[in-house]
Amino acid sequence: MAAGTIWKGIIHFGETDIAVKLHSAVREERLQFHLLHEPDKVRLRQQMICAVDKQPVPAEEQLKGFELEEGKYLLIDPEELEEAASENNRVVVVHEFVKNSQIWPLYLNRAYNLEPDNLAKGYAELARSLIALDVAGICTWTMRKRSYFGALQANGGLLRLSTLRYADEVVLPESFNLEKVLLSDKELRIGSELINQLTVPFEPAKFQNEHQAKLRLMIENKSRGEKITVLPPRRLIPTESDQLLQALEASLKKAA
């Protein structure tokens, strides 16, 4: 069952204009835990606390400020900035196209499925073209007074718009300064063979959330006053660097 329409927009680039409706692509379902205060088991609330008073501050006593320098703020509502800056129309402007492989999963944020609005001329053709060229459209648009930056991609005959994270929100691996270790040709060759042996088609439907069911059971048992056996977590012994090749060879034998 498809989700409801969140927003309507028009994809634009060159001479192309395609009217679309946005639907969220994902719905999250999970068991909700509340955080409680240990001594009295009262449910805790997340509150905005004043650094000086140490007391919660209600919404009407809150102001938004932009930090110019440490301790100095300009009182501005960020929505004011977004409004002033944004186009405030329904156009999803495609600025450029990039190879799909360049959009790392790290940048992908929220996904929306696009449904053609009325006839939406060019929808099916655009999806085909994006797949044929293996590219995504990089776009910007304004939705509900906020500006977004995202990727327009095709999935079969369907067009999807995903918001992207900004570059300053993403940590790049260079910052970890990972040690470069020398690997032998043999280790690399056997490692690659092993991976290929363990490769299967991607079938997400076979994965069930088993933990959720076990957790529910534990909660039910506990609520009936049954004793819970606390099992220690399984910990594996790390493979020593000089044992790596051996472990790879043994694994390959096992996988074959």
Next chain:
Amino acid sequence: MAVQGIWSGTISFSLVAIPVRLVTAVEPGRASFHLLHKKDHSRLSRKMFCPTEGIMVPPEEIIRGFEIAPSQYVLMTDEELESVSPERSRTIEILEFIDVREVDPVYFDHPYYLVPAKGGEKAYQLLVEVMSRTNKAGLAKFVLAEREYLVAVISQNDALELITLHYPEEIHDHEDLSPGIDTISSEEEARMVTTIRTMINDFKPEHYANERRKRIMDLVTQKAQNQTPVESPAPVDEAEEGPADLVAALEESMRSMKEHR
């Protein structure tokens, strides 16, 4: 450089086990906007507050409870939660590999990095290199606090990314949305393809971040000309910042990302 550690354990595939730490891959970005108290312009921050006692609650006094009836809770300690799936709370076991190109990006939820812990550097790099050469990603199940995640382990830019995936039942059906019918002529379609080709570039996300920052700074500068900035009194006890509880830390980072745009 200090990295924000969320979890530590082992990642394994077949008989190879690598000690690793899980670290954040996404930060809220330049959080230049803050909430201030109208009264004295002091900074506000999100904290756990007990409404009965009227005080902020330190992490060691927080416990997780599941509501079985209004205000009736079943309490769960961290050890009990870890023991629901003990084989998966300290170990990420890659059971199979898949071709990266087969994964529909809609499955990707939240990204993290895995960095090697002491002694695991060689095995870590091996996994990074062979997954890159073969263009494969690892699939595993992983339990963090109260949730079990289906995760993909991907080799990117000489490091391992761990990305939580949505379960299939969380993905909305879309078969009914695509039209499947052609609505423009083949000449128009050819023109569309030509246009797209001329617009192909390399992906430079920093360009868009810079544009946004520039826009904000232009407007702030403009406003600053007509407005006097206010001073915020120095907050007391900076050491209290941040929750120690790992799930609260995760939830906070995700919440603050939604806030600080």
